[in-house]
Amino acid sequence: GEDVEQSLFLSVREGDSSVINCTYTDSSSTYLYWYKQEPGAGLQLLTYIFSNMDMKQDQRLTVLLNKKDKHLSLRIADTQTGDSAIYFCAESIGASKIIFGSGTRLSIRP
C-alpha cells in the first residue's frame, strides 16, 4: 500500500543540525518532497529530489535518498528559531496523487 512514515517530534539546540527522517513504501515514486508548515499556515514546498538522485543540497538543506531502503532524510544545517515548524515528507504516486507523512514537529532549544 501507499504509506509514508515519520517520527512526530524532534528537538534540537539552536545552531546544531537537524535531521528529519522519513520512510515510504511505493518504490515507483518518481519524486519525493519536503514541505514546511508554519503555525496557522498552509504547506510550502521546501525542496524535492528526483528518485534517481541520492543527494541534493540547497543552501542549508541537504536531502539524502536511499532508494533501496526507501528512506529519505532532510538535514537542516545551523538550525535557527525560524526553522520551528512541522516538516512533511511526501511521495508522488502516479500523475496526480501525493501521499504525505504525518509530519515531524521541529522545536528549537536556545
Added chain:
Amino acid sequence: DTAVSQTPKYLVTQMGNDKSIKCEQNLGHDTMYWYKQDSKKFLKIMFSYNNKELIINETVPNRFSPKSPDKAHLNLHINSLELGDSAVYFCASRKSGRARGTDTQYFGPGTRLTVL
C-alpha cells in the same frame, strides 16, 4: 497575487448545519485537491478534480460534496456537520501530467472549521 486562496479562513458553526468552503487558484493549474488536517496534524487527501472531473475520492462520508464549476475553482460543501468534522481543510492545486519536481502541489492557507 495570491496563488491559492480559500474562504473563509475561519468557520464556526453548530452541529447539523450545512456549510461551504471556497477555493480558487490563479496558477493556471488543471488539478485541484481538498485535504483534511486533524488536530494531530495528520494530512489526508479527500478529493481531487482534474479539468472539473473527479479523479480521486478517498473514503469520505457522502455528506462532503466537492463542486468544480471551472478549472480554477473547487468548492467543498458539507451537509449535516458533525463534531468530528472539526479540522483544518486545505485546498491545493497542481499542473497535471507526468510528475516533475516543481509541478508539485501548491497549498492554500487553510480553513479552520470548528463544529460546536
